Amino acid sequence: MTAMLNVKDLRAYYGQVQALHGLSFALNEGSLTTLLGANGAGKTTTLRAICNMVRSTGAIEFDGAPLAGRSTENVVRLGIAHVPQGRGTFTTMTVEENLQLGAITRKDKAGVVSDIERMYDHFPVLKQRHTQQAGTLSGGEQQMLAVARALMLRPRLMLLDEPSFGLAPLIVRDLFRILGKINREDKVTILVVEQNAQLALELADQAYVIETGRIVMSGNAKDIANNEDVRKSYLGY
Amino acid sequence: MELFTNQVLAGIATGAIYACMALAVVMIYQAIDHLNFAQGEMAMFSTFISWQMMQWGIPYWGAFVLTLAFSFAGGIVIERLLFKPLAKAPILTNVAGFIALFAIINSVAGLIWDFTIKQYPTPFGSSPFLGSQLISTHQAGMIGVTVLLLILLFFFFQYTRIGLAMRAAASLPESARLVGINTSWMIALGWGMAAAIGSIAGMLIAPVVFLEPNMMGGVLIYGFAAAVLGGLTSPLGAVIGGFLVGIFENLAGTYIPGVGNELKLPIALALIITVLVVKPAGLFGRPIVKRV
Amino acid sequence: MSAVEDVVTEAPAVEAVPKRAMTLGFGTSLVMLALLLLVPLFVKNFIIFQLTMLLIYGLAVLALNILTGGSGQFSLGQSAFYAVGAYTSAILMEHADMNYALTLPIAGIICFAFGFLFGQPALRLSGVYLALATFALATAMPQLLKLGFFEHWTGGVQGLVVTKPDAPFGLPMSQDMWLYYFTLAITVGIYVASVNLLRSRSGRAFMAIRDNEIAASAMGVDVALYKTLAFGVSAGITGVAGGLGAIAVQFVAPDGYTITLAISLFLGMVVGGVGWLPGSIVGSAFIIFVPNIAEGISKGLSGAVFGVLLFLVIFLVPHGARQVAMVAQQLIGKLKK
Numbered sequence: 087m088t089a090m091l092n093v094k095d096l097r098a099y100y101g102q103v104q105a106l107h108g109l110s111f112a113l114n115e116g117s118l119t120t121l122l123g124a125n126g127a128g129k130t131t132t133l134r135a136i137c138n139m140v141r142s143t144g145a146i147e148f149d150g151a152p153l154a155g156r157s158t159e160n161v162v163r164l165g166i167a168h169v170p171q172g173r174g175t176f177t178t179m180t181v182e183e184n185l186q187l188g189a190i191t192r193k194d195k196a197g198v199v200s201d202i203e204r205m206y207d208h209f210p211v212l213k214q215r216h217t218q219q220a221g222t223l224s225g226g227e228q229q230m231l232a233v234a235r236a237l238m239l240r241p242r243l244m245l246l247d248e249p250s251f252g253l254a255p256l257i258v259r260d261l262f263r264i265l266g267k268i269n270r271e272d273k274v275t276i277l278v279v280e281q282n283a284q285l286a287l288e289l290a291d292q293a294y295v296i297e298t299g300r301i302v303m304s305g306n307a308k309d310i311a312n313n314e315d316v317r318k319s320y321l322g323y
Numbered sequence: 324m325e326l327f328t329n330q331v332l333a334g335i336a337t338g339a340i341y342a343c344m345a346l347a348v349v350m351i352y353q354a355i356d357h358l359n360f361a362q363g364e365m366a367m368f369s370t371f372i373s374w375q376m377m378q379w380g381i382p383y384w385g386a387f388v389l390t391l392a393f394s395f396a397g398g399i400v401i402e403r404l405l406f407k408p409l410a411k412a413p414i415l416t417n418v419a420g421f422i423a424l425f426a427i428i429n430s431v432a433g434l435i436w437d438f439t440i441k442q443y444p445t446p447f448g449s450s451p452f453l454g455s456q457l458i459s460t461h462q463a464g465m466i467g468v469t470v471l472l473l474i475l476l477f478f479f480f481q482y483t484r485i486g487l488a489m490r491a492a493a494s495l496p497e498s499a500r501l502v503g504i505n506t507s508w509m510i511a512l513g514w515g516m517a518a519a520i521g522s523i524a525g526m527l528i529a530p531v532v533f534l535e536p537n538m539m540g541g542v543l544i545y546g547f548a549a550a551v552l553g554g555l556t557s558p559l560g561a562v563i564g565g566f567l568v569g570i571f572e573n574l575a576g577t578y579i580p581g582v583g584n585e586l587k588l589p590i591a592l593a594l595i596i597t598v599l600v601v602k603p604a605g606l607f608g609r610p611i612v613k614r615v
Numbered sequence: 616m617s618a619v620e621d622v623v624t625e626a627p628a629v630e631a632v633p634k635r636a637m638t639l640g641f642g643t644s645l646v647m648l649a650l651l652l653l654v655p656l657f658v659k660n661f662i663i664f665q666l667t668m669l670l671i672y673g674l675a676v677l678a679l680n681i682l683t684g685g686s687g688q689f690s691l692g693q694s695a696f697y698a699v700g701a702y703t704s705a706i707l708m709e710h711a712d713m714n715y716a717l718t719l720p721i722a723g724i725i726c727f728a729f730g731f732l733f734g735q736p737a738l739r740l741s742g743v744y745l746a747l748a749t750f751a752l753a754t755a756m757p758q759l760l761k762l763g764f765f766e767h768w769t770g771g772v773q774g775l776v777v778t779k780p781d782a783p784f785g786l787p788m789s790q791d792m793w794l795y796y797f798t799l800a801i802t803v804g805i806y807v808a809s810v811n812l813l814r815s816r817s818g819r820a821f822m823a824i825r826d827n828e829i830a831a832s833a834m835g836v837d838v839a840l841y842k843t844l845a846f847g848v849s850a851g852i853t854g855v856a857g858g859l860g861a862i863a864v865q866f867v868a869p870d871g872y873t874i875t876l877a878i879s880l881f882l883g884m885v886v887g888g889v890g891w892l893p894g895s896i897v898g899s900a901f902i903i904f905v906p907n908i909a910e911g912i913s914k915g916l917s918g919a920v921f922g923v924l925l926f927l928v929i930f931l932v933p934h935g936a937r938q939v940a941m942v943a944q945q946l947i948g949k950l951k952k
Contacts, residue, residue: 137501162503174498176491187491190484191503235502358743360691360750405926414742416929418689419885422878423925430918438915540874544754547747585762588755595751599744600736 088150090115090275091136091243096144098128098135098299105131106142107299113243113292118269118276120290120307122283122320128299129279130171133245137161137168148243163191167241171248173232177221181212184220184231188238198238205234208264226257233261237268244268246278250285258282262289283320287311295320329457330573336462337531337545338569339469343524344539344546345553345561346476347517352555353493354513355406357417361424362521363543365401367536368428369394369522370529371436374443383446387526391519398518402511432536443529465527472523473562480558489513544591545572551598554608564606568594647893648803655795663791664863665903670795670802671859673899676883677809677892678852684890685813686845687825689742692749693880695756696850698872700726700857702760705775705867706768715780715862719801722858723851730850734843753877760869774868777861798859805852809892812848821845875918882921886928888937897936 089112098106106128113119123129135142137158146153153161162168167188176184185205189198206213209230215223220231229249236244246265250258266289269276280286287293293310295303303310310316344362351359359365369390376386405424409417447464451457480486492499492509499506524546525539532538545568553564568591575590598605651670655663679693703722707713733752737745761772769775779790786793812818820841823831832838861867879902886901887894905924906917932938 139497139500157505158500159503159505162501168501170498170501174495174501176495176498178494179490183487186487187499187502187504190488190491239502356743358747360746408930412929412933414746415683415689415885415889416933418691418743418746419881419925419929422691422881423922423929425922426878426918426925427922430915430920430922433915434913434919540754544751547751551747585758588751588758592748592751592755596736596748599740599748603739603744 089113090149091277092145092147092150093132093136094145094147096132096135096142096146098131098140098142100131100140105140105299106135108144109296109299109301111294111301111304113275113277115242115275116269116273117292118266118278118290119292119294120286121277121279121294121296122281122286122310122316123279123296124319125281126298127296129296130247131299132296133168133170133247133277133279136245137166162239165239165242166245167236167239167243168245169232169236169247169249171251173228175220175223175228175231177219179220180217181220181223181231182216184235185212185238188235189240191239197240201238201240205237208237208268209234226253226261229253229257229261230264233265233268237272237274241274243275243277246276248279248281250280250282258285265289283316284311287321325457326577327574330577331570332458333462334570334573335566336458336465336569337528337572338549338566339465340524340528340542340565341545341549341569342562342565343469343472343520343527344542345549345565346473346558347521347524348546348550349553349555349558349561350513350517350520352550353558354510355410355417357414357421358547358555359517360418360421360543361428362517362546363539364425364428364432365394365398365518366521366525366542367539368432369397369518370443370525370534370538371432373522373526374441374529374534375436377444383444390522390526394518394522395515398515399511401518402514406514407507407511429536436536438536441534443526443534445530449530461530468523468527472520476520476558485512541588541591544588544595545569548591548594548598550605551595552605554605557605557607560605560607651799655792660789660791663789663795667791667795667798667863668860669896669899669903670798671856671863672880672883672902673896674802674805674856674859675853675880676887676898676902677806677895678849678856679880679884680887680890680892680895681809681813681821681852682845682849683884684892685818685825686821686842687828688737688842688845689746690749690846690849691746691874691877691881692752692756693849693853694872694874694877695749695752696726696730696853697857697860697876697880698756698760698867698869699729700854701861701867701872702769702775702857703854704858705777705861708777708862709775710768716797719855719858723855726854726857727847727851729854731843731847733850734846737846738839738842750874750877753874757869757873760872770868772869774866774871777865777867779862779865794863798863801855801859805855806892809852813892817841817844879921882925885925886935888935888940891935891937891940894936894940 091113093112094110096106096109097104109128109132121129121132131140134140136146136153138153138156138161139158148164148166176187182202185202186198189201192198206216211227212231212234215227220228223231233246233249249261253261262285265276265278268274278286278290287307287310290307293305293307294301295310295316303313303316311321344366347362348359351357351362372393373386373390376389377383381389401424406420409420445461445464447460449459449461452460452463480490488499488504489509489512491502492504492506493513496506524542528542529538532542546565549564549568550561552568553560553562572587572590655666675693675697679690682688682690700722703725704715704718707718707721708715737748740748760769780794813821820831820836823834823836824838824841828838883895883898883902887898905920909917909920928935
């Protein structure tokens with residue numbers, strides 16, 4: 087089986103500083119993969135490089151077609167949704183407008199309307215607040231909104247950057263349960279970057295561990311979770 | 324009392340023009356965080372274009388619509404050619420760019436149509452409006468056209484896909500790109516619309532201030548004052564600011580001794596500085612927090 | 616109003632210029648000075664007059680350069696300070712019969728105070744807002760000068776005629792030549808003082824504010840004081856230039872100090888290279904001679920030529936004359952090898 091997303095020898099730079107030092111990994115269609123690593127390891131940079139939001143070299147292929155040279159919005163239009171760190175909520179707009187924005191590239195009006203209803207089924211709290219300014223939502227609600235907004239694209243691949251950041255544990259569990267459901271039922275391939283390694287490894291089927299811009303370990307999520315080094319460094323027991 | 328009512332109505336009429344200019348300034352400010360110091364000159368040039376078309380025998384409203392289209396296209400061309408490459412340049416470079424544009428347009432208008440003052444027609448006439456001495460038909464027309472424009476813009480931004488995309492691109496460009504919006508073209512579109520809105524202001528005020536290359540100098544300063552008063556991040560605020568500033572200008576000129584036409588510009592200056600110092604975000608704008 | 620606040624990462628106001636790159640070497644400075652001393656001996660009076668204006672505008676551009684290149688604040692309103700300086704000198708000379716040389720320090724002090732005071736509200740403004748406030752100041756200035764209230768002193772719309780001074784001590788030189796050397800002495804004095812200012816503690820404080828205001832205040836720089844001080848110094852020097860300008864032109868009138876003058880000075884700074892003090896004279900030459908040539912071709916053309924050249928500078932040599940000078944230096948270095 088060929089990979090849906092294939093990343094080879096990815097190097098990324100912020101000005102003169104190199105943040106990624108030749109990263110390679112692949113995502114299979116329908117998989118739920120997690121990218122683990124400490125602060126500053128290059129997780130966010132990896133996601134940003136996929137969407138061409140940072141200067142990078144190397145090859146990134148989506149369905150066999152190279153992403154290099156495409157603008158961020160053109161990468162997104164291929165069906166790659168990116169939930170950025172900090173959620174990227176359009177705070178001055180209503181919840182419903184945020185969802186409409188997620189589908190702004192789609193032409194099927196009826197589909198968009200029914201998808202908004204579907205999102206309200208996934209996240210009932212958003213329905214309650216659909217006319218409210220998104221900036222007034224709590225952190226957890228904004229994260230739900232960000233995921234819902236990304237799904238409005240009907241993406242084939244969804245990239246999530248630390249969705250658990252700043253959220254209460256209970257809310258994180260809820261969110262991860264929904265992510266698992268989306269992955270299974272809607273067949274959306276998911277790549278989630280996390281610092282909360284324990285939860286991420288429970289959820290994912292594949293895992294990569296990244297340290298100072300390099301992949302240091304990869305494999306089945308369960309195997310990684312049982313690895314002694316990982317347990318000591320990331321799981322803390 | 325009649326003098327008061329009269330001045331307020333006259334203030335609303337010129338305020339409508341300031342509102343248009345302020346709105347044009349805010350549209351570009353929202354898109355690129357810069358003040359277009361050449362907004363007035365762009366409007367002046369558009370007004371000359373419409374005048375030229377009328378000289379060639381095109382009727383007023385035909386020239387009006389053609390000028391809107393010309394201005395819209397012109398705004399986009401200016402952005403693509405001159406300001407898109409400056410997107411990441413320091414503020415100073417951008418200010419220099421706007422100043423250069425100001426100088427070029429002013430000078431070219433003078434070269435083509437020379438610096439003499441020209442009469443500009445009004446389609447509304449200048450008889451008393453509905454038999455009332457309070458306001459002329461042209462002033463009523465200025466208010467009417469502006470209100471119509473504002474309603475159209477409101478519907479555009481609130482209920483169309485492109486309007487929504489433009490708002491998103493202006494408020495959070497990175498997030499907008501992540502939902503697939505081509506933010507670069509949204510900026511160009513903002514420029515086009517700003518240029519078109521400015522041209523309406525120019526064509527409506529030209530019968531009052533007469534047509535000449537420096538006609539928009541004072542109007543632009545009041546447009547800036549209006550935008551600052553309403554808040555540079557709020558289009559609605561800019562419009563309200565425009566009307567407020569227009570009324571304020573007229574009342575100050577009538578009731579404060581020593582303030583006549585000759586202190587028009589210093590008043591705008593005082594207004595701008597006062598608002599910027601006392602309430603930098605304006606009446607309706609959002610406060611800005613600088614990231615270190 | 617929503618409780619939400621925007622967080623923005625602002626583009627830098629002005630690109631940082633290293634301190635060493637702000638001035639000329641000692642040898643180059645001496646050659647320049649010798650040229651400025653000798654040239655008037657060989658040219659006609661009208662050209663001497665133009666050279667005087669070159670120095671005067673050079674001073675005004677230098678003043679803006681200290682403000683923008685030094686402390687990172689904008690001003691599109693230098694014409695207002697220039698006008699106040701010019702009127703101060705003219706009024707003192709014509710109404711109080713004061714010696715022209717004595718009026719200049721007074722013009723400088725009054726403009727310093729004006730700039731310092733204007734700098735107070737400007738303190739809270741940065742970037743485009745400051746550009747806007749000063750733009751409005753420049754636009755409003757001619758109307759203020761025309762005010763009937765001041766007409767007794769200012770001459771209203773008519774303006775004031777100023778008498779040109781003779782050379783003192785019976786020196787055998789024309790009025791124009793005397794005024795040139797007089798202006799040159801003041802210019803050199805202010806230039807040297809400015810270079811020293813930027814090399815001093817205050818200069819370092821200016822530049823720290825330019826590069827990162829918040830970091831500067833964290834390091835203990837009194838940001839408010841130094842920002843207003845930069846405004847004051849800049850306005851003061853502009854005022855002296857304005858006073859000299861009034862004497863050289865022999866006339867002041869409101870319409871001589873419109874936004875066009877402010878734009879010209881701004882243009883001179885950009886062309887000369889922001890933050891490069893010697894570039895001020897290049898910028899000044901540009902704003903004096905380009906309009907002369909352009910207006911000779913067609914009336915009203917100079918604005919367009921200014922604008923087009925400004926865009927060319929922005930796109931091709933964003934560091935202005937400094938960049939050209941550096942490239943030339945490198946070329947000469949290569950040729951020597």
